[in-house]
Structures are given as C-alpha cells and as structure tokens.
C-alpha cells in the first residue's frame with residue numbers, strides 16, 4: 509500500500525522561539541499517541557530546521573523545508589542550498605508551491621532544476637502543482653497540471669520517482685476557505701496518477717503518494733482522504749494549530 513502523508517507547511521509564520529515551542533508540542537503529541545496511519549511532516553522556514561530537527565529526533569515526526577536554491581553552492585546571496593537543508597537533518601523539501609510560482613516567478617524550468625538538484629542531494633521532494641481560478645473556469649485545469657508535471661517533474665529518471673511526492677494544490681483553494689470538493693480532488697488525483705502511469709508505468713503510479721492542499725481542515729479532511737487517489741494533505745493554515753493539525757493527521 510502506498511504511503512499516506514500529512515505535511516504541515518508553516519509558510520512564513522512564527523519566529524524561532526515560537527516555532528520551536530510549537531514543534532515541541534506537536535512532537536510530544538505524536539510521541540504519546542500510537543503511530544498515526546499517515547507519516548507526519550513539518551515543513552518549516554529555514555531558520556527553524558536545525559532546532560526542529562533536534563526536537564523530533566527519534567520521534568514520529570519528519571522534517572522538510574519549503575524551498576531550496578537552484579544552484580548547488582556559491583555566490584548566491586540570500587539563498588539556501590539543498591545540501592544545507594540536508595545537513596540539518598531534514599529529509600524533504602517542497603518545490604513548486606504556487607506562492608513561489610506566482611510571487612517569485614519560479615517557472616517550470618527552474619522548478620525542474622531545483623527538483624533534480626534536491627533529489628541528487630538525497631532530499632525527497634514534495635512537488636506542487638495547481639491551476640488558478642480562471643484556468644479551472646475555462647476548463648483548462650487538466651492541461652495546466654499536465655504541463656506543470658511534464659516540464660517540472662517528468663524529466664526525472666524512473667529510479668528518482670521514489671523520492672517524489674506530488675501535491676495537487678488548486679490555487680483558488682489555498683488560504684481562501686474554498687476547498688476542492690472530494691470529487692474534484694479525486695478527479696485530478698486520478699488524472700495525475702494516470703499521467704505518472706503513462707510516463708513511468710503502472711507500479712510507479714500505484715506507489716506515488718499524491719497529496720491534496722488547499723483549505724484542508726479537520727472538518728473536511730476525512731472525506732477528502734477517503735477518496736481512492738487522495739493519499740493525504742499538504743496543510744497550510746490548519747498546520748499552525750496543534751489540535752487541527754493532529755486531527756487532520758488522524759483523519760485516515
């Protein structure tokens with residue numbers, strides 16, 4: 509059975525002390541509970557990685573970053589490399605989040621470069637894709653996702669695909685309170701799995717974890733996760749409240 513994942517994306521929230529305190533309480537919560545059916549990941553800002561890594565050691569929570577540089581090292585002021593992320597103990601990195609695509613103009617080619625670099629550094633990549641509202645209204649959502657995956661991800665060799673988690677995050681659902689219906693999520697996830705199958709074969713497609721993100725909360729998580737192709741969630745706002753995040757992680 510393929511891996512289920514619930515990942516919290518803190519985005520640019522919490523200072524160092526607040527973040528470490530929060531990570532401590534999430535870590536503690538999961539240590540005291542039987543292991544949830546889903547792997548739990550915290551994707552924190554860079555400055556929290558090292559501290560959170562120490563907190564979660566030998567526990568049940570995993571760690572990821574939210575971005576990485578497109579170059580391995582050198583004169584790139586302000587950037588953080590995949591190697592640096594890996595050296596904190598983090599195992600994951602989010603690449604291609606819609607906020608990176610739109611606010612920082614990260615295009616498919618750049619995201620492809622980052623993805624290859626992260627994988628070659630030994631990081632697992634949560635690769636995000638998603639259409640904006642107009643694209644869905646015009647009925648172009650499938651074609652947009654196809655392009656994002658073909659150009660950003662499908663240049664990877666087959667053996668690298670086990671390092672990939674795909675996250676479908678419709679941009680119109682992120683932080684808006686508007687969630688994709690379970691049927692809309694299932695339709696897209698099924699489509700994405702089909703694309704993976706066409707490119708990499710049935711086994712790879714069956715094993716690919718595909719997460720849903722966009723206003724996922726305790727009240728809708730169980731229904732979304734009950735769909736056969738929805739393997740968990742990438743959680744923004746609700747990952748900043750321990751009770752909500754825990755409830756989503758336990759929604760399976």
Ligand code: 13P
Nearest residue numbers: 517682683722723744745
């Ligand atoms: P919200 O859960 O706040 O809608 O954010 C989703 C998201 O962007 C996770 O990466």
